[in-house]
Amino acid sequence: MNFRRLIISVTLAWLTVFVFLPHLLLVGTSVMTPNPDHLVVWPVTLDSFEKVFTPLYFSVFWHSLELAAIATVICLMLAYPFAWILSTFNSRTQALLLFLLILPFWTNSLIRTYAIKILLGKKGLVNATMINLGIIDEPIQLLYTEFAVIFGLVYLLLPFMVLPLYSSFDKMDKSLLEAGRDLGAGTVQRFRHIILPLTMPGIVSGSLIVFLPAMGMFYIADLLGGAKNLLLGNVVKNLFLVARDWPMGAAFSVIMMLMMALMLLLYVQANRLVSRKGGLHDSNL
Incomplete structure (x- = not known):
């Protein structure tokens, strides 16, 4: 019992120091007033959150949402x-x-991003292949476009979508598919009424794991997207390190935290829905 209490106490202390307090400081910084000498000063204000929804910042925010989605x-x-x-x-x-899916994780993601940059360059493998095949006559601009940013995000984050989905498929009761087939359900009906509901937790958790990091991977936009294809992570980085507007950067970070909380809520609801349907299935049996 003493060992159990010790483990719980150490875990709670770790979460308090490295999770709760940093998030609390972030929220507190977001409502302070920016100052070039002291970074943040009193009084408390909501100006930073109001600036987020100004046309300039909101357009970047919306563009980042589109690319991540x-x-x-x-x-x-x-x-x-x-x-x-x-x-x-x-x-x-x-x-x-x-x-084989996890093998690329043994290489730093920044190095893999530079490899993508080489592949998509005007003298890269993609352009050279299309020219040799006669698809194009001269190299086309692939780097520093939305396509390059999305390509890089998909390449780096695809395994994070596969693993939760694989877990959902692996746990799925295959006898339900056989029962649906015996009862005359077609392929579309089996997918809609059996496979999709049972894999919904994997879909939601995979989307959660992919969507939020996609908005924050600023080095992808820096290396592949150029100045016109910024992600929210680029905005936060520039606000903290370049503009030194910490309250504004913290406000964007708080909004990302709220989005994460919303997606976690959707994940919990999806799990409850699947459990409820599973309970109804067992009671019918």
Whole structure:
């Protein structure tokens, strides 16, 4: 019992010092007044949150949302069938494919981003291949575009979408599909009424894991997107380090925290919905 209390106390102390207090300082900074000499000073004000919704900042915020949402949807479209197919293999093949999926994580993401930059350059592999195949006559601009940013986000974040979906498919009761087939349900009906509801927690958790980091990966926009394709992480970085407007940067960070809380709420609701349907299924049996 003493050991259990010790572990709980150490965990709570860790969370308080490294999670709760930093978030509390962030919220407190967001309502302070910026000062070039002291970073933040009194009095308390909500001006930073009002500036977030001015046309200048809101356009950047909305553009960042669009890029992150597009990258999340593409990751979902690629990862969903891959995770389904992965769950149908035997355990040895699954282990091998998961190993190959995680293998790129052994290399720093910044190095992989520079590799993408080389691939998409005017003298890179993509342009050279299309010229050799006769698709284009001269190199096209792929770098410093929205396409490059989305490509980089999808490449780096796709495994984070695959793993939650694979977990949902792996836990799914395959006998429900056989029962639906015996009762005359078609492929679309089985997907809509069985597969999709049971994998909804994986969809929500994968989208959560991909969407929010996609908004904050400022080095992707710096290296691949250029000045016109900024992510929210670029705005926060510039506000803290360049403009030295800490309250404004903290306000954007607080908004991202609220978005994370909202998506976590959606994840909990999706889990409850699946559990409820599972309970109804068991009671009907």
